[in-house]
Amino acid sequence: MAAQLVYVVGGGPAGLFAARLLRRAHPGWEVRLFERLPPDDTFGFGVGLTGGTLRSVREADPEVCADLVDAAFRFSTAEFRLPQGVAEIPGFHSGVAIGRARLLRILLARAEAAGVKVETGPAPAVAELSGEASLVIAADGVSSGVRQHYAAELGARTELSRGLFFWCGSEVPLAGTVFMPVATEHGTFVAHAYPYAPGRSTFVIEASQQAVRRMGSADRDGGESDEAALDYLSAAFGELLGGGSFLGNRSRWTRFRTVRCARWRHGNVVLIGDAAATAHPTIGSGTKLALESAIALAAALADDDGVRADGLARYEQVRRPAVERLQAVAHRSRLWWESFPARLQLSPARLAAAFLTRTGTVSLNDLTVSAPGLARRAAADFARDLGGDLSGGLEEPPEGDLTEWILRRPLAAGGRAFPQRLVAGGSATAGGSSGALVSLPASLDDAWGPAADRLVARAARHAGRGATVIRLTGGPSVHDLRDRLALGERLRTELNVLVQVDAAAAQLPEAAGGLVAGRADLVGVPELLPDPAAAP
Ligand SMILES: Cc1cc2nc3c(=O)[nH]c(=O)nc-3n(C[C@H](O)[C@H](O)[C@H](O)COP(=O)(O)OP(=O)(O)OC[C@H]3O[C@@H](n4cnc5c(N)ncnc54)[C@H](O)[C@@H]3O)c2cc1C
Numbered sequence: 001m002a003a004q005l006v007y008v009v010g011g012g013p014a015g016l017f018a019a020r021l022l023r024r025a026h027p028g029w030e031v032r033l034f035e036r037l038p039p040d041d042t043f044g045f046g047v048g049l050t051g052g053t054l055r056s057v058r059e060a061d062p063e064v065c066a067d068l069v070d071a072a073f074r075f076s077t078a079e080f081r082l083p084q085g086v087a088e089i090p091g092f093h094s095g096v097a098i099g100r101a102r103l104l105r106i107l108l109a110r111a112e113a114a115g116v117k118v119e120t121g122p123a124p125a126v127a128e129l130s131g132e133a134s135l136v137i138a139a140d141g142v143s144s145g146v147r148q149h150y151a152a153e154l155g156a157r158t159e160l161s162r163g164l165f166f167w168c169g170s171e172v173p174l175a176g177t178v179f180m181p182v183a184t185e186h187g188t189f190v191a192h193a194y195p196y197a198p199g200r201s202t203f204v205i206e207a208s209q210q211a212v213r214r215m216g217s218a219d220r221d222g223g224e225s226d227e228a229a230l231d232y233l234s235a236a237f238g239e240l241l242g243g244g245s246f247l248g249n250r251s252r253w254t255r256f257r258t259v260r261c262a263r264w265r266h267g268n269v270v271l272i273g274d275a276a277a278t279a280h281p282t283i284g285s286g287t288k289l290a291l292e293s294a295i296a297l298a299a300a301l302a303d304d305d306g307v308r309a310d311g312l313a314r315y316e317q318v319r320r321p322a323v324e325r326l327q328a329v330a331h332r333s334r335l336w337w338e339s340f341p342a343r344l345q346l347s348p349a350r351l352a353a354a355f356l357t358r359t360g361t362v363s364l365n366d367l368t369v370s371a372p373g374l375a376r377r378a379a380a381d382f383a384r385d386l387g388g389d390l391s392g393g394l395e396e397p398p399e400g401d402l403t404e405w406i407l408r409r410p411l412a413a414g415g416r417a418f419p420q421r422l423v424a425g426g427s428a429t430a431g432g433s434s435g436a437l438v439s440l441p442a443s444l445d446d447a448w449g450p451a452a453d454r455l456v457a458r459a460a461r462h463a464g465r466g467a468t469v470i471r472l473t474g475g476p477s478v479h480d481l482r483d484r485l486a487l488g489e490r491l492r493t494e495l496n497v498l499v500q501v502d503a504a505a506a507q508l509p510e511a512a513g514g515l516v517a518g519r520a521d522l523v524g525v526p527e528l529l530p531d532p533a534a535a536p
Contacts, residue, residue, distance in 0.1 A: 006019075006029055007129045007137070009146055010033075011037075012273060013103060014272045016111045020110050021295065030117070031116045033111065034119050046097045046100065046197070046200070047100050047287040048284040050096070052288075064106065068106065071098055074095050082351065083344075085348040087351065090370065091370045103287070123140070141274045144275035154262065154263050154264070154271070161257075162208070163255075163256075163334075163337065164209060164253040165204050168225075170200075170203060172240070174201045184215070184236050187341075189236055191237055192206070193240070208338070229251075233246055258331070261276055264276045277289065277327060280331070285326055296319040336354075336355075343518060347385075353367060353378035360482045364378075364379075364512060365403065382516040407422040407523060411522065422508075422525065424524065436467040437469045437500070438471065440470060440471070440473070445483055447489070463497045470498070474502070478507055481501070485510075488519045489517070500523070501514065502523075503524070
């Protein structure tokens with residue numbers, strides 16, 4: 001086997017860790033990495049790491065894991081700070097964060113210690129590199145020049161978010177994660193913040209394009225910090241900052257780019273990290289994806305004494321399903337946060353439950369185990385809102401599974417009364433009232449996209465002609481149900497109608513969670529559950 005030469009383009013977490021792991025596994029290989037920025041001149045503040053990611057790093061590289069654990073900043077609380085009150089979110093975050101600059105210093109030192117040759121400056125053109133090397137690893141981030149060069153061969157696609165985000169820092173010592181919306185005369189700005197070092201916190205602030213335009217700023221895809229926006233946001237979040245101000249580091253309004261590639265390989269060039277696939281920052285998984293992709297690539301090449309095409313194929317085959325799953329979760333999370341201001345009328349507990357269940361990876365019943373107080377408070381608030389005649393005193397939610405209790409709550413709204421939220425699939429009148437029901441088939445994976453706009457306009461026309469219940473029907477999978485629930489929430493908040501979402505009997509726990517989260521008023525099933533009063 002001829003001597004192996006590996007070029008790595010980009011010294012972010014993906015490139016540095018892949019370079020280190022490959023060189024450690026194959027001391028005979030020459031591994032050369034290009035990073036255009038000098039060490040310590042990176043962008044950004046803190047990044048979050050999950051317990052799962054640290055475990056994967058430990059398995060692949062105990063030394064790097066020990067460095068990360070030493071440098072990581074730990075915290076254990078998370079809360080929503082809302083105008084209507086505070087909701088704590090127990091057990092939400094693994095509570096491990098690290099400054100991006102610190103993370104890169106660790107990975108750089110470990111890569112060099114393993115024998116990786118690091119060159120500061122832009123990498124030569126990829127065609128030149130691939131002609132010389134056995135393998136070129138493109139780890140050049142979300143704007144990857146390598147991906148753009150081979151865009152057609154890789155089937156690369158980029159989707160821009162509707163909302164904008166702004167990444168900045170502060171010297172405010174937050175105790176834990178804080179989610180906080182602030183309404184100004186220009187719109188709603190929502191902070192996602194967490195500490196990452198003593199006396200240092202990282203903030204991602206989200207806003208709509210309209211709000212950013214109205215405040216006099218605009219999105220930019222490069223350049224220095226937007227100082228006017230930093231001043232504006234410092235004033236808007238003055239209470240949270242205790243009079244301090246935000247710190248910028250190439251901080252500006254940006255539309256997030258979701259990158260997807262049909263293939264991650266072309267010849268001897270392979271993509272990893274953000275170059276291959278990105279996930280919206282509201283699931284805090286960019287660094288996780290980068291490190292875990294590096295691990296997967298090194299593992300796929302571990303047993304071969306040279307770089308072989310089947311090794312690269314193995315990497316993609318093993319890694320792609322997990323990445324695509326995370327991207328699907330990130331898609332739902334992005335849509336939820338982009339529409340966040342529309343659900344500010346929910347009680348703090350209901351909003352926190354809606355947040356935790358927004359992607360479907362956590363259900364309300366999961367919360368009855370991980371955060372039972374929050375789950376029961378959210379269910380009780382739901383029962384009080386539009387709950388009909390409760391003069392007999394409100395029955396408290398039970399301990400444990402809440403599905404049945406939620407579905408049995410009454411509803412009185414818009415001149416309609418239902419003894420319970422569960423109705424026969426075909427007709428909301430089975431719940432016991434009169435009025436028009438209109439069924440709309442809804443198979444849309446973006447409840448705020450143009451196809452959904454048309455469906456909302458149709459529903460509005462029906463409401464104008466007297467429909468009081470809009471019933472959403474569609475596919476049988478749980479993903480279809482989640483799509484209907486997302487659309488149901490939009491219909492409820494934008495139109496003065498009740499929304500019935502159809503679900504299969506096995507999906508009732510998820511549908512009940514949707515009721516508490518404000519995504520539907522009624523749940524339709526093909527067959528009603530037996531009446532508990534009639535049970536022996
Ligand atoms: C607002 C925001 C918040 C985030 N929050 C989190 C979080 O909480 N948790 C988390 O895990 N992740 C978070 N991330 C994501 C995380 O920062 C990235 O996903 C992660 O760094 C990706 O790693 P990477 O190595 O693939 O790419 P990058 O970290 O982007 O590294 C790419 C590197 O390539 C270099 N480069 C590019 N082109 C060339 C070239 N031609 N020659 C030489 N060098 C080149 C760049 O300088 C850069 O250093 C967030 C991202 C954003 C935008």
